[in-house]
Structure formats: C-alpha cells, structure tokens
Amino acid sequence: MNSDTIMYGVFGDPVRHSKSPVMLNRAFRETGINAAYAAFHVTPDRLGEAVKGIRALGFGGVNVTIPHKQAVMEWLDEIDEDARAIGAVNTIVVRDGKLIGYNTDGIGYVRSLAEETGFRPSGKRVLLIGAGGAARGVAFALAKERPAAIHIANRTKERALDLAAYIGRFTECSGHSLAELDDIPAADLIVNTTSAGMHPNVDEMPVDEGWMTRHVGAGTTVSDLIYNPLTTRFLKAAAARGARTHSGLGMFVYQGAYAFEYWTGRPAPTAAMREEVERALR
Ligand code: NAP
Numbered sequence: 001m002n003s004d005t006i007m008y009g010v011f012g013d014p015v016r017h018s019k020s021p022v023m024l025n026r027a028f029r030e031t032g033i034n035a036a037y038a039a040f041h042v043t044p045d046r047l048g049e050a051v052k053g054i055r056a057l058g059f060g061g062v063n064v065t066i067p068h069k070q071a072v073m074e075w076l077d078e079i080d081e082d083a084r085a086i087g088a089v090n091t092i093v094v095r096d097g098k099l100i101g102y103n104t105d106g107i108g109y110v111r112s113l114a115e116e117t118g119f120r121p122s123g124k125r126v127l128l129i130g131a132g133g134a135a136r137g138v139a140f141a142l143a144k145e146r147p148a149a150i151h152i153a154n155r156t157k158e159r160a161l162d163l164a165a166y167i168g169r170f171t172e173c174s175g176h177s178l179a180e181l182d183d184i185p186a187a188d189l190i191v192n193t194t195s196a197g198m199h200p201n202v203d204e205m206p207v208d209e210g211w212m213t214r215h216v217g218a219g220t221t222v223s224d225l226i227y228n229p230l231t232t233r234f235l236k237a238a239a240a241r242g243a244r245t246h247s248g249l250g251m252f253v254y255q256g257a258y259a260f261e262y263w264t265g266r267p268a269p270t271a272a273m274r275e276e277v278e279r280a281l282r
Contacts, residue, residue: 006035007057008263011042011050011072012065019277020063020256026276027260030269035060044071051075054092054099061093061263063256069133076101086137091259104258105134105251106141109225111258112250119189119221119246121145127187128152129206130194131159131175134225138193138251139163143170151176151184155194181211190216190238192224197232205234218242227252228281253277 010020016039024037040062042050047068052075054062064072069088073079076089077098083089089101113119126147128135131154139150149172154160157177164175176184196204216222222238227248235245257268 001036002034004034006033006060008035008037008060008062009040010037010063010065011040011047011068013041013043013067015039015041015065018065019252019280020065022280023253023256023273023277024260027256027269027273030272031264031266033264033266035264042068044068047071048075051092051099054094055097059094061091061259063259064090064092066133073101075099082107082140086140088133088137090255091262093262102258102262103137104255104262106137106139108253108255108258109138109251110141110145112254113189113221113223113246115254116250117221117223117244117246119244121147121189123148124188125185126150127184127190129178129181129190129192130154131156131163132193132195135193136163136166138191138225139167139173140170143167143173147171149173151187153178153181153184178207181207182214186215187220189221189223191222192226192232192234195226197224197234198226199228202229203233205232205237207234209237212237212241216241216243220244221246224248225251227277230278230281249274249277249281 018039021037028035079101083103086103091102091104093100124147152160152164153176160175164173167173192206194206196206220243222243223246224232224235225248226232239245253274257270260268
C-alpha cells in the first residue's frame with residue numbers, strides 16, 4: 001500500500017467471519033491493481049455515516065452484507081434497475097462522484113451454475129427451497145433466464161406466496177409450504193436457499209431423505225447456496241442419488257467477481273479468487 005492505493009471494503013454486522021477481504025485482495029494482487037479491501041464493522045445506526053465516508057475518503061466502492069442490503073438503498077444516488085427490482089444492494093460503485101447500487105448475488109449464482117455445471121435455466125423447471133433475502137435475488141436472476149416455471153417452497157408459507165407473487169410477473173411461479181413439497185412437479189434444478197445445514201448446524205437439511213429419494217435422480221441438478229461447509233448434508237444426499245451438485249462457493253466467488261468487474265472494468269481472476277476462499281475455509 002502507498003499513497004495511490006484505492007480502498008474498497010465490505011460493510012456488515014457482524015463482519016469478522018467474511019471471506020471477501022482475502023478473496024478481493026487476492027484479485028487485486030493477481031491483476032496488479034493498486035487497491036486494498038478491508039472488512040468494516042458497521043452497526044445499523046452508523047450505516048448512513050459509513051456510506052457518506054465512501055465518498056469522503058475516496059473509496060473505489062464497497063460491498064454491503066447482512067443486515068444492510070435493504071437499508072443502504074436510501075443513502076445512494078442511483079440504484080440499478082435489477083437491484084431495485086430485487087429490493088437489495090450488495091455492491092456500491094463510485095462513478096463520477098456518485099454512489100450507484102447494484103446486486104450481484106443473483107447474477108453471480110446463475111453465472112457460477114452455468115460455468116460449474118453447464119446448467120442453463122431456459123425452458124427448465126426450477127424448485128427453490130426457502131424464500132428469504134438470498135432466494136429473492138436468485139429467483140429474480142433465474143426468472144430472467146426464461147425457465148419453464150419456478151416453484152418456491154418455504155417453512156413459512158406466506159413468504160413463499162409473497163415471493164411467488166412477485167416473481168410471477170416475470171415467469172410462471174407458485175408458492176408452497178414445505179409440507180406441500182410432494183405435490184410439486186419434478187424439477188430439473190433444486191436449490192436450497194435456506195440456512196438449514198449451514199455451519200455449525202451441519203446435520204440439518206431443509207427437506208427429509210425420503211423426499212430426496214422420491215424427487216432427486218441422475219437427471220437432477222441440485223444446488224445449495226451454503227458454502228460453509230462446502231458440501232452440505234443436502235448436497236451429499238443429492239450426490240448419493242446420482243444428481244449433479246453445485247455448492248454455494250461459486251455464487252460467493254462470482255458475486256465478488258461481478259463487483260470486481262464493475263469497480264475496475266477488468267475481468268476478475270475467478271480461479272485465484274476461488275482458491276483463496278477455499279484456503280480460508282480450510
Ligand atoms: P434469510 O433472509 O434469513 O432467510 C432464511 C431462509 O431460510 C428462510 O426462507 C427461512 O424460512 C429458511 N430457514 C431457516 N432455517 C430453516 C430450517 N431449519 N428449516 C427450513 N427452513 C429454514 O437468509 P438469507 O440471507 O436468505 O440466507 C440464506 C442462506 O443463503 C444462508 O445459508 C446464507 O449463508 C446463504 N447465502 C449464500 C450466499 C453465497 O454467496 N453463496 C449469498 C447469500 C446467502 P422462514 O421464512 O420460514 O424463516
């Protein structure tokens with residue numbers, strides 16, 4: 001670092017567990033860009049001051065994570081159309097002194113799915129388990145790929161119905177409770193967007209093994225947004241039934257890759273970024 005170093009970072013609460021600093025600093029090193037990326041613990045009551053600091057301190061941009069993805073929108077000059085539609089911002093770009101908000105979570109998911117499994121959502125039937133914040137971005141990005149239908153099942157049925165009503169503007173979509181999972185037609189892609197199975201609750205699964213046996217087979221692609229652990233119990237159960245599996249690490253890498261590309265205008269070194277996150281997780 002020297003007097004020309006451009007600062008980037010992530011605002012979150014909590015934030016000390018974040019793997020974004022090791023991933024993005026590796027990306028800057030790899031591409032020879034004089035920049036540095038740090039984790040900033042920003043509490044909700046200081047979010048406005050922190051966002052003003054981006055401009056005051058001449059940052060190149062920041063990522064925003066839990067719990068600020070919605071609240072940060074009121075402090076920005078412009079919000080990209082898709083981020084506005086999703087209702088959440090995870091990346092702020094400083095352009096000509098303006099703070100512009102983007103959402104790279106959903107597009108990061110779709111890009112990692114295509115690059116890692118070759119799965120193209122167009123014309124396919126998709127089942128999303130969960131209807132929280134991550135599900136919203138992923139459902140929106142999948143809906144833009146023109147699938148045949150998206151079905152959403154959630155523990156709290158009202159949230160599934162709300163999200164389905166919204167996604168239904170873009171593609172055929174229905175909302176269900178987890179108890180109704182057996183009534184949903186077979187899907188080509190099944191995505192766990194819930195936190196069931198995430199460290200330290202690694203023995204949890206969003207659905208039971210019996211349902212997996214009835215609905216998952218060699219023709220199914222099964223994906224989990226969780227990347228800690230890298231292979232969840234849900235993905236192990238899917239692999240045991242012959243499915244092609246896809247972990248949440250790729251989504252994390254590619255949401256960061258899009259942020260890097262928006263900030264620098266350069267292609268992100270995704271293989272090096274992935275290697276760095278894998279090393280940090282180990
Ligand atoms: P969120 O907004 O809090 O939503 C949590 C979702 O999980 C809700 O649908 C909730 O259902 C459901 N859920 C929680 N515990 C459950 C259980 N035991 N059984 C069944 N359903 C359960 O969280 P989020 O931000 O969407 O994050 C969800 C997951 O995605 C987390 O594991 C997170 O790490 C992961 N994620 C990964 C990436 C990535 O880059 N790979 C990015 C973002 C998020 P209710 O509505 O009934 O509460």
